[in-house]
Amino acid sequence: MKFEVTILGSSAALPTLNRNSTAQFVTCQNRHILIDCGEGTQLQMRKFGVRFQRLDVILISHLHGDHFFGLVGLLSTMRLLGRDAKLTIVCPKGLPQIINQQLEIGFTKLDFDINYIELTGKESLTVFEDKAIRIETFPLKHRVPTNGFIIHEKEKERGMKKEMLDHPLLKIEYIHRLKKGLDIELSSGELLKSVDFTDEAAAANSYAYCSDTAYWETLVPAISGATTLYHEATFIEQHRDLAKATFHSTAIQAAKIAQMANVKQLLMGHLSARYADGSEHEKEAQSIFPNATYVDDGMKFIIQ
Amino acid sequence: MKFEVTILGSSAALPTLNRNSTAQFVTCQNRHILIDCGEGTQLQMRKFGVRFQRLDVILISHLHGDHFFGLVGLLSTMRLLGRDAKLTIVCPKGLPQIINQQLEIGFTKLDFDINYIELTGKESLTVFEDKAIRIETFPLKHRVPTNGFIIHEKEKERGMKKEMLDHPLLKIEYIHRLKKGLDIELSSGELLKSVDFTDEAAAANSYAYCSDTAYWETLVPAISGATTLYHEATFIEQHRDLAKATFHSTAIQAAKIAQMANVKQLLMGHLSARYADGSEHEKEAQSIFPNATYVDDGMKFIIQ
Numbered sequence: 001m002k003f004e005v006t007i008l009g010s011s012a013a014l015p016t017l018n019r020n021s022t023a024q025f026v027t028c029q030n031r032h033i034l035i036d037c038g039e040g041t042q043l044q045m046r047k048f049g050v051r052f053q054r055l056d057v058i059l060i061s062h063l064h065g066d067h068f069f070g071l072v073g074l075l076s077t078m079r080l081l082g083r084d085a086k087l088t089i090v091c092p093k094g095l096p097q098i099i100n101q102q103l104e105i106g107f108t109k110l111d112f113d114i115n116y117i118e119l120t121g122k123e124s125l126t127v128f129e130d131k132a133i134r135i136e137t138f139p140l141k142h143r144v145p146t147n148g149f150i151i152h153e154k155e156k157e158r159g160m161k162k163e164m165l166d167h168p169l170l171k172i173e174y175i176h177r178l179k180k181g182l183d184i185e186l187s188s189g190e191l192l193k194s195v196d197f198t199d200e201a202a203a204a205n206s207y208a209y210c211s212d213t214a215y216w217e218t219l220v221p222a223i224s225g226a227t228t229l230y231h232e233a234t235f236i237e238q239h240r241d242l243a244k245a246t247f248h249s250t251a252i253q254a255a256k257i258a259q260m261a262n263v264k265q266l267l268m269g270h271l272s273a274r275y276a277d278g279s280e281h282e283k284e285a286q287s288i289f290p291n292a293t294y295v296d297d298g299m300k301f302i303i304q
Numbered sequence: 305m306k307f308e309v310t311i312l313g314s315s316a317a318l319p320t321l322n323r324n325s326t327a328q329f330v331t332c333q334n335r336h337i338l339i340d341c342g343e344g345t346q347l348q349m350r351k352f353g354v355r356f357q358r359l360d361v362i363l364i365s366h367l368h369g370d371h372f373f374g375l376v377g378l379l380s381t382m383r384l385l386g387r388d389a390k391l392t393i394v395c396p397k398g399l400p401q402i403i404n405q406q407l408e409i410g411f412t413k414l415d416f417d418i419n420y421i422e423l424t425g426k427e428s429l430t431v432f433e434d435k436a437i438r439i440e441t442f443p444l445k446h447r448v449p450t451n452g453f454i455i456h457e458k459e460k461e462r463g464m465k466k467e468m469l470d471h472p473l474l475k476i477e478y479i480h481r482l483k484k485g486l487d488i489e490l491s492s493g494e495l496l497k498s499v500d501f502t503d504e505a506a507a508a509n510s511y512a513y514c515s516d517t518a519y520w521e522t523l524v525p526a527i528s529g530a531t532t533l534y535h536e537a538t539f540i541e542q543h544r545d546l547a548k549a550t551f552h553s554t555a556i557q558a559a560k561i562a563q564m565a566n567v568k569q570l571l572m573g574h575l576s577a578r579y580a581d582g583s584e585h586e587k588e589a590q591s592i593f594p595n596a597t598y599v600d601d602g603m604k605f606i607i608q
Contacts, residue, residue, distance in 0.1 A: 013380075013384055014381060014384050014385075015346070015347060015381075016350070017347060017350055017351060020347075021377075039343055039344060039346070039373075039374065039377040040343060040344045040347060042319070042343070043319060043321060043324075043344060046320070046321055047321060062410075063409045063410045064410045064412070065376060065377055065380045065406065065407075065410060065412070066380075069343075069373075069376060069377045069380075069406070070343065072369060072373060073319075073325075073343040073369060073373045076317075076369045076370075076373075077318060077319075080317055080318050081318075094409050095409075097405075098402075098405055098406055098409065101401075101402055101405065102369065102373070102402055103369075105367045105396075105398050105399075105402065106366075106367045106368045106369060106448055107447065107448055108368070108369070143411065144410055144411055
């Protein structure tokens with residue numbers, strides 16, 4: 001099952017006609033996750049073909065407007081379209097009250113349940129887990145309490161070799177154990193070995209999300225070995241002082257974190273509106289970490 | 305000086321890629337007014353070339369999300385772009401707290417003053433007035449307290465006839481009085497008549513805004529004689545029962561109000577997403593009030 005990220009918004013605080021405020025949609029093992037929800041996210045979802053009624057989890061990193069002003073509108077639209085499935089929202093403390101006040105003042109009542117998990121920006125813990133995926137949060141370093149997230153596929157089962165399905169000693173009830181890597185000892189004394197009947201399990205991948213944050217090596221262990229890392233790169237090297245002053249990062253700094261965390265791929269976004277695009281970010285980051293890319297709204301990336 | 309309305313959003317509660325949530329920008333006598341501010345309004349302003357730093361007044365009709373969810377993002381962007389001029393916001397009671405809470409939780413402080421005028425949805429009064437324009441509010445009939453607005457140009461001065469500027473008895477200090485329609489009696493006994501020296505003043509126009517509202521004849525006196533009336537027309541006649549149940553109007557009902565108020569032109573918006581466009585609204589409305597038009601995002605109308 002695919003593990004894919006769609007960039008819904010890649011601007012810094014100031015949205016433009018080309019870059020909407022931050023939001024990303026992640027499909028992982030058929031779970032549907034929205035990360036951050038700047039103003040206009042619901043229309044970006046429509047534009048890029050994301051069916052938002054299928055959302056299972058929304059993760060909000062912090063309470064600067066460009067990361068959450070679109071949430072109340074998205075929830076309102078879900079209600080109008082008849083959602084009744086429960087939704088989990090992982091967010092900074094205080095956001096539920098803000099959402100509820102805006103709905104209550106218009107006498108609007110959501111017809112679906114929301115399971116809010118409120119964070120203080122200091123936790124390192126699992127915020128969502130089921131049989132297929134696990135989402136962990138960890139602190140970032142920004143002007144307000146901010147959480148990073150990492151979405152893990154759980155370890156996958158080995159796959160049955162097609163040519164072994166006709167093996168005369170194989171019974172259906174053995175398959176589950178063989179796929180788990182366990183051998184079967186028959187009463188006759190014969191041993192059916194998992195390695196003979198199954199192929200290696202596909203690697204379990206993970207996607208780490210760090211926006212917004214100053215350069216902060218402390219976060220490396222939390223994202224170590226991630227398949228793909230999204231790390232904000234608001235500025236290029238020329239504006240490093242500005243990055244420091246505003247608790248944001250440069251492309252070089254994002255690349256250093258990617259290198260230290262030993263990830264396979266780095267995606268960079270939250271690009272300041274002062275730049276025409278992210279080509280300079282990309283050039284600078286690639287000098288340290290070659291597999292670095294800046295993102296545009298609408299881009300899709302397979303996590304593999 | 306031009307009196308012009310730009311449609312920034314024309315959808316009902318559910319925004320689409322073609323119709324954004326409700327917002328309109330009005331230029332009148334060089335004053336710049338935003339009416340309602342659904343999610344994404346700031347980007348619609350960019351898209352249609354409205355320089356939002358010049359806004360003098362924002363009018364919010366009511367606290368359903370599709371009319372105000374974009375306000376906090378617009379104010380945040382004004383701050384980022386360095387606004388320091390004072391802003392007047394006329395809005396339902398409770399909105400300032402909602403705006404402030406969203407900003408405060410992100411430790412964001414606006415660097416410009418806002419003069420909030422809070423309404424209960426029951427007032428008929430002047431909410432803004434200077435030497436060139438006057439804005440009045442009046443109640444509408446909706447599920448929550450809702451205000452309509454009418455923007456009046458003040459009575460204009462008569463214009464000097466070019467051919468009379470060389471008249472031997474005319475002195476510069478007479479011009480102001482002649483333009484006000486006053487005659488000048490010279491010490492010689494001669495009378496300089498205003499009607500001889502000046503042309504008729506251009507008509508003072510007005511723009512009335514009624515969204516959202518059930519069909520409600522009580523509002524007619526407040527908008528009587530307006531040059532142009534914007535009246536919501538969420539539904540067509542086929543869905544009249546739905547209009548009644550949701551305190552919205554049909555196109556026919558909007559046309560009846562336009563006819564009773566004796567306006568020159570009717571604009572219809574807040575179109576339900578169930579219709580591909582407003583052509584059926586237009587057809588139905590024109591059967592009662594011929595100068596009726598449905599609006600699309602980006603349309604501009606001169607009020608004359």
